[in-house]
Amino acid sequence: TNVISTISSRDPVAVRKAFQDAADKAGLPQEAQATEVQVAAAPSLILRPSTTATSSDVSGVTGSASNSGAASDNIPIVLIIAIAAGGCMLLGVVGTAVACCLVRRKRPIPPNKEEGIDSSGVVVVMPEGASGIVPLRTETSRMRGWDVEAVEDGSDTLGILGSLLHVPDPRHLGVGKDVRERSKYKKLTLCGAWRIRAPTREKRYRLEVDEIKSQIKLLQHLSVDVPSVPTLLDSQAGRLGVDASVNEKILLHGTKPELLLSILQTGLNERYTSAGLFGLGLYLAEDPSKTDQYCTADSVGSSALKEVHDLLYEEAGIEHPGRAKDGKQVFYQLVCRVLLGYPTITKDGEGSIHDPARSIFATADKRECAAIPGSKPPMPHHSLIAEKGPASEGYVIVRHREFVQFHSQRVLPEYLIAYTRDP
16 A cells, blocks of 8 residues: 655645545546545544555554445545544545545543544544534533634635635725724735634534535426526635535625624524615625625723633734734634525515516515425525626615525534734
């Protein structure tokens, strides 16, 4: 067995790229490379093509592969072995044959059948159906159900998150009726980022992915064409890894520092929406100049924000950017995975852009989308997109598209980013 490549990184983007490169070298067909790569904290990966795994290079690793019987020696399988400080923590398997591997930790771990960990400290990871969700690290984070981890300086992920703040037209910054704090500035600059880990919410989100996949398959069986939805952030979304089959997107949501702990604890909640031009749902955008409108500055000396500052900065050993010599104000946005599925599209907030006589809402209170034409039994559109355009043609928004999701379990805040407004 030949080792194709090795990588040691905490950065999921770098790990995913190494995985794809190794799969290419192993000669795997493109469809066999589609398994999502889940990355544990501080992984070191050894990627090897093999029909059986050996433990000659990695202590405590055993593995096997089969294809409902004996695996052919000509079928390459790539084993992705993640080794953390406590031992082998996570691995993924990709190949044209079904494979499973056992990874034994050097230190005992608590029993957790749901995460594929048995009482002997063996992690079982399957190519399909495994949760791939990284367990929380500390007793405190396990008790509250979530944690944040600072994204490494210089990592590919940090570069991608910074690029999400690129403003297509700086003239739109600080402009609009929804602007909370007005000032003049020309760009948004990333100054910090944290990966949000919330295993229970991640599981609910993945269940929604499966549900929408099954509904889309039914629609296709009924000869209903499901449109693809391009966004301004598709390039970054591709590098972060999204599922195009359900129109999964990376979108932004602006917020206030006072709300961060509540959002980290419970996630985003559409029930708090009391008014909205396009219904009572969660509003997201592809243009950071739009989501920036809803952000307010972080006050460094505020006692009310001490817990937030301790969590994001003190515990991670990071200096708050507002404490630097220039003392810039800091703002926050959430980088979210969003399931758009089969969206309904409108330009006026009332009728479909494709059939103005057909309402986009199922109910008068505008909390659910109307049914997808041709769906049997009827199923609601999975999301709503408000298109932009000239007012003379009936569009009610002219600068920024808006994306509305009426089911919070279809929105997964994955990163929290901090940024400054600069001249």
